[in-house]
Amino acid sequence: MEFNIVAAGIGGQGIVLFSEVLSKAMLAEGMNASFYVHSGLAQLGGSVRSHIRSGGRICPKISHGCADIILSLEMAEILHAVPYVKREGTVIISEAMRIPYHSAMDPSRYPTKETLDKLFQDARIKAVFIPSEDIARNAGHVQTANIVMLGALVATSNVVETESVVTVIGSCMDQNAQVNVEAFWKGYEFITGQDYV
């Protein structure tokens, strides 16, 4: 079955690793999987987007209105993903903020959480906000906020089994696997509201 995710963020937040872990977990479950990273000069704090797809025949880019989930690792970046979400889709937003130059001088040039929440409410679509960096700090390192968001995504969608993700994290991140697995479960339980064993 086709499943499409558009993830947005900015350079340095780990969107490639996020996409890699997810698509490798999909592949391990026998699905076709691909992701395409739209980055530009992201190393310097620019916007990054990733189109993650599983299912039958897949081209790199997701069509507008075809994403089952849109997700952002940085709050305002979700705006770039809006055209892609299906009417019955899900929106997952990190509360992490990276305030750029012009917005720092003029705070009205950065949307508030309330504005974003209302935007999706008016469109009759559910937006979930996740304090991913706080959760990541608790899990052991703020840089695992991307994997916290992956945990939230898996809990929301069941697109892959949790065991597959944990196995992929173990195989592709040697010394940091433990802190990332912890971050994954913290993000997962933030959605399910259940402690894991």
Place this chain on the structure above:
Amino acid sequence: MSSHILTDSSGKKVIFSGNEAVARGCIESGVSFVTGYPGTPTTPVIEILNREKAGLKARWAINEKVAIDTAAGHSWAGLRTLVTMKMSGLNVASDTVLSVAASGTVGGLVIYVGDDPNVYYGMVEQDSRYYALLASAPMLVPANPQEVLDFTNYAFDLSERIGGPVFLRSTTVLSNTYGRVALGEIRRLRQKAYFTIDIDKYTKAGSIRCKQQHEDALRRVREAEDLTEDLNILTKTGSKVGVIASSLAWDYLEEVLEKHDLDLTRLKVSTAHPAPRGKIRRLLETVEKVLVLEELEPIIESTVHSEVSRLENRPLVFGKDDGLVPRVGDLSPDQVREYLSVPLGVELRSYPAIEVDDNIEAMKVQRLLTFCAGCPHRNSYYALIEAMKDLGLDPGKTVVTGDIGCTILGMNEPFNICWTEVTMGNSIGLATGFLEAGMKKPVVATLGDGTFYHAAIPAILDAVTTEQDLPVIILDNNWAAMTGYQDTFGTINGANVRIPIEKVAKGIGARSVKVVNPYRIGKTVRAFKSVLTASGVNVLVLRAPCVAKQARKWDLGVQVNKGRCPGFEGCDRTCIEALACPAIVRDGDQVKVASETCMSCGLCIHYCPDKAVQRNFFKLKRKSVGI
């Protein structure tokens, strides 16, 4: 991610990017030598092969021309060779590319070039497929990561079958697409270098030889047309509308056809040159309308038009010529659906998006491309502007030429100091031109260490020998940083023998050469004032390693004294506005230093007119080094 590249066996399915697929292809094909120059989107190939210690020689060249020169040497010695570059690099290499394509090759020679339709990274939006026509050499254009691997392997075989170089062309989107790839077998070739004298082939001495080489190149293209026939796939369904599509446009077309349950006559073009004329003709004979889908220029389409002109019943061609498909930008499945609706005469349904405020475009946050926190270049440009003010020069009216790489970010706010960005090393020659044209002095040239070695040295020689008064400012951060910290020839403890910039600059006759640490603001301002007023070509090297490459071990406790900071209301020009440092963030009406980001460079301490930013040595502590 690329741990599979070396070891994994044939048949295993992995997730590979287009670039990883090229690297794997080099290993499967038994390649001996890979060289090139960093340039997005093709950079990762050499990075991966080096990181994986792939058992073949992979190294960066000083520039793309030297890369293809060296690659040709390996090929003529009978060894399989791949050379990588971005489209702009192919322009630099083109002189040798055309000459080698005329001479032909011995060991398989594949030129992997990455185009950037839609300009995700900057530089001219050009279509490198024209080089295949210009050089009379075949070009393969894969459509997905699996094809990138398959075509890389095929390209080496094709190159050796016809005896000439073969282009492999990717695009930014394809190179950055990670998809499922089934690996092939690793072939181990036992190759030993040999070279036989053959003046007719390896020199350009005389009209007869050169015309014969032209004939030979054209013959190789004709051979390639027969050999590659099976790569171009014609599906005839009897539909009145046909589609011809190439590279990613084919992928998008397949998705649209499947979603809309359409089964049209279609041709997948995998060879940008030579175009599959026979199959194009066979498609045209069965349809009334044909849509041609390709990114950038109408190259396949021009062959379609020429084949249409030979027919009695001429189908109507839809594409770039009639303005339906744009020549600017790249394509997407949404665009392909829209364009396909035109010849079909029915609007193919789009998918219902959510209804949101029309204002959403205005809500998107503009992200200024600026220097990283603690970047030495920020200090350098800050000091340049200070020096100009001290000398009574208007920074807004003094011409400063810029160059490629991180240094060009001086063109953006808040510095707005670099006026031009053209090509690698161009800043010197352009500044010389401005001076000779009679522009008011000083005209200042700025460039990075990477561009200095790549193409600036002959231009500096030119400025010296024509006696210009030119300050040359080299911002040396020890690596080609923007493309991912490749070593230059000035990198300390790098992969190459180090020839420092100052040694080269003295050797080519600069009147004075000075090396200054840009974190020492006062000293840097004084050095600028001296070169801006001197006569002759004077080189100022501002040397400090790229901060993003260094692990931070110490937090020097830079913090804002809230009692002294007058805040946004009270400050003439806040540090946020003046420096655009990502580590200085707004805190209510005042500012604070984000300790997770701050690199303790001290520029804000130097800048703050109210002396509100201070070091707190009691806060000195060991940083948790990034994971």
